[in-house]
Amino acid sequence: MNKEEYQKLVDEFTPKEKKLKNAIVAFVVGGLVGFLGQVFVTILQNSFGVEVTESYVWLCITIIFIASLFTALGFFDNWVSKCKAGLFLPTTGFAHSVTSSALDYRRDGLITGLGSNFFKLAGSVLLYGMISGFFFAVLGVIIYG
């Protein structure tokens, strides 16, 4: 049996309910990230007088800090594998991928381990984000003037 046949077989036996459950979990967990983020920025804006755009930067840093710390403490991997898209799509996923590759490759040395593998997982987000951001901006300048 080759890989494709095996995949077909797996798909046949994977119950539809599992996909539905995954979808619901992703929606609720992802929604909670957005909701808690909104609570955080609202508190910053109303109680500390932080500007709206600045509050989003603080939110971004806070999410990255929390997700990285939880990854380092060891239980975030488990959370991500349970909640899937609910946690890997928000900025939590970016922080998780950077921190987990940093932790995993640290023992292989500072340069050949940590240095060369630091962006192993997050690199594609950085690369394609920068490429698309740049070329859309060029296009925007040409079209919108």
Place this chain on the structure above:
Amino acid sequence: MIFLNAFLLSGAFCLVAQIILDNTKMTPGHITSIFTVLGALLSFLGIYPKLIEWGGAGATAQISNFGNMLYLGALEGYKEMGVLGLVSGLLSKSSAAIASAVIIAFVLSFIFKPKN
């Protein structure tokens, strides 16, 4: 009601990503990259800033906001200093996210050991 909007928008993003994950062969790496590019595209079309206005943190807590910030950074750079600004401004808005992720992950890798 901004709190509800944030919940719904963030949830909807993750729901779409989960459906893609479950029904295609794409990995989380593919999906996060696609959503980043999608964020830049939506920003280019002028939609992403409206999503932020409507859903607040629901839009800014997503990886797609990274694409949005890169696009807006490059565009703002162009307005300030012309063609050079396209490259010098590209990372300006997203610097906080990248720099903090790098610094935090680096420091944590010296304090903690991987569990598995």
